[in-house]
Amino acid sequence: MNELLTRLTSYIGTLPADWDTNVIFITAASFVAWVAWRIIYSRLDPIVDKTKFQWDNLTLHALKTPVSTLIWCWPATVSIGILLQNRFQSELNWLSTLKHLLVIAIFLWIVIRFINNVEKYVLSQKKRDETTVQAIAKVTRLIFLVIGALTIMQSFGLSLSGLLTFGGVGGLIVGLAAKDLLANFFGGLMIYFDRPFKVGDWIRSPDRQIEGTVERIGWRMTIVRTFDKRPLYVPNSVFSSIVVENPSRMLNRRIYENIGIRYEDSAHVANVVSGIKSMLEKHPDIDTNQTLIVNFNQFGPSTLDIMIYTFTKTVNWIRFHEVKQDVMLKVLDVVHENGADIAFPTQTIKLDKPHAPTLEQHIQIEP
Template sequence: MNDLITQFQTYITAQPNDWGTSVLFITIASFIAWIGWRILQGRLATLAEKTPFHWDDLLLDALKTPVSTLIWCWPATVSLGFILQDHFGSKINWLSTVKLIVVISIFVWITLRLISNVEEYVLASKKRDETTVQAIAKVARLFFMVIGALTIMQAFGLSLSGLLTFGGVGGLIVGLAAKDLLSNFFGGMMIYFDRPFKVGDWIRSPDRQIEGTVERIGWRMTIIRTFDKRPLYVPNSVFSNIVVENPSRMLNRRINETIGLRYQDADKMQLIVNDVKAMLETHPDIDAKQTLIVNFDKFGPSSLNFFIYTFTKTVNWIRYHEVKQDVLLQVLAIIHKHQADIAFPTQTLKLEPQEIGIAGELSGSLSNLQADPQR
C-alpha cells in the first residue's frame, strides 16, 4: 500500500500544476485497490469457512470494513495534501499527523470489532460464564480505547508525562465530584471479580427488598427481574453494603416437615417412624448422603409429633415441590397402612360431679323461664 502511494506521489510530483488530474488518478487507483481488497476478502472468507477454526472468520469480519475505510481515507488524505499545497503554495506538515491518526483509529476500530466478535462467539457457544466474558470484553475495550487516545494525543505533540501528571490531579477532582459514580463503577468491578452472582442467577437480600433473577450486570447498575416481572435497577455500590443470598448455587433443597399422629396411635409411632425413614433412604429423588432425620419429636396439645428432615437431589423450584408432594403422600400411605391417622386439633372438657349438678339446675331453671316468660 505504501509503495503504491509512493508511486502516486512520484507521478504527481512530475506534474505539480495539474492537481485535478492527480486527484482523479488517485481516486481511480483507490477504487481499483478497493475492488482488489473485496475480491481478496471474499476468497479468504471462502477459505476460512472450510477450516475447523472460527477465529479466522472472526478476524476477517473485523478487518472487512476498517480496511475498506483505510483504502479510501489514506489516498483521500494524500489528495487533500496536493490540493492544499497547490492552493497555499507550500507543503502542509500537519497532514502527516492526520495520516497517523487515521492509522491509529483504524487499528483501534479493528481491535474493538474483533473483541466484539469474539465476545459474541464465546457467548453463543455457551461454554463460558456470561458474566466473566462480558467483564473481560469491557476491560479489553476500555484498555485499547485508552491506549488509542493516548497515542493520538502523543501524535499531536502532547507530553504523556505532563498528561499523566495532570490526569492525577484532575482524577482527584473528578473523583471527589463523581464519588457515587466511581463507587458504582468499583462496585461493578467487585461483582465481576468476586462473582457473588452472575447473569441468570436468582438472588435475594435479607437486608433490602431485593429478590429476583439477574438480567444484566453493568458498570453502574445491575438489572434484576423480580418474580412479578418488574425490572429492578440496583446501583452496584449497594452490593458492597448488604448481604446477598444466591439460592441458585444451592446443592440441595431441604424438606423440613412436622407430622402429628393421634394419641390413640402411640403404640404405632415407632413402626411408622422406621418405615418413613426406610422410604426416604431408598427414594430416588432424596439425597441420602446428606443429613436425614426421622424422629418422634414431642407431645403436642392434641397430637404426637414426629419430624422429617432431609434434602432433595434437585434444586429446581418446581421439581422440588413435586418431590416433596410425593414424599408427603407416601408418608400418609405409611400412616394409613398401620391403621393410624393424622391428628386434628381437639379439646377435651372434664366436668366434676358437683359441676354437673349445678349445670343441671341451671338448665332446669332456663327451661322454666322459657315455659313461663311472665315469671
C-alpha cells in the same frame, strides 16, 4: 449567481493544470483497491468458514469494514493535501497528523471489532461463564481505548509525562466529584473478581428488597429481573455493603415438615417413624449423604408431632416441589399402612353436671 460562477471559474483557473488528473488518478486507484479488497474478501470468506479454527473467521470479519474505510479515507486525505497545497503553496503539517489519527482510529476499530467477535463467539458456545467472558472483554476494550487515547494525545504534541502528572491531580478532583460513579465502578470490579453471583443466578438480599434473576452486570449497575418480571436496577456499590444470598449455588434443597398423628394412634407412632425413615432412605431423589432425621418431636395441643428433615438431590425449583409432593404422599401411605391417621385440630370441652334444683326452688309461695 453569475458573479459566483465567475469567481468559481477564476479559482479553478488558478489551480495547476495537473491537479484534476492527480485527484482523478488517486480516486480511480482507491476504487480499484476497494474492488480488489472486496474480491479478496469474498474469496477468503468461504475458505475460512471451512476451517475448524475459528480465529481466522473472527479476524477476517473484523477487518472487513475498517479496511474498506481505510482504502477510501487515506487517498482522500492525499487528494485534499494536493488541492490545498496547490492553492496555498505551503506545507500542511496538520494533514500528516490527520493521517496518523486515521491509522490509530482504524487500528482501534479493528481491535474493538475483533474483541466483540470473540466475545460473541465464546458466549455462543455456552461453555464459559458469561459474567467472566463479559468482564474480560470490557477490561480489554477499556485498555485499548486508553492506549488509543494516549496515542492520540501524543500525536497532538502533548507530553505524556506532563499528562500523567496532571492526571494524578485531576484524578483526585474527579474522584471527589464523582465518588458515587467510582464506587459503582469498583463495585462492578468486585462483582467480576469475587463473583458472588453471575448472569442467570437467582439472588436475594435479606438487607434490601432485592430478589430475582441477574440479567446483566454493567460497570455502573446490575439489572435484576424480579419474579413478577419487573427490572430492578441496582447500583453496584450497594453490593459492597449488603448481604447477598445466592440460592442458585445450593447443593441441595431441604424438606422440613412436621406432621401430626392423632393421640389415639399413640401405639403406632414408633412404627410410623421407622416406616417414614425407611421410605426416605430408599427414595431415589433423596440425598442420603446429607442429614436425614425422622423423629417423634413433641406433644402438640391435639397431635403427636413427627419431624421430617431431609434434603433432595435436585436444586431445580420445579423439580424440588415434584419430589416434595411425592415424599408427602408416601408419608401419608406409611401412616395409613400402620393403622394411624393424620390429626386435625380438635378441642375437648368438659361440662360439669348441673346441680338438681331443691324443693324450695320449685315452690312458689302465693300470698
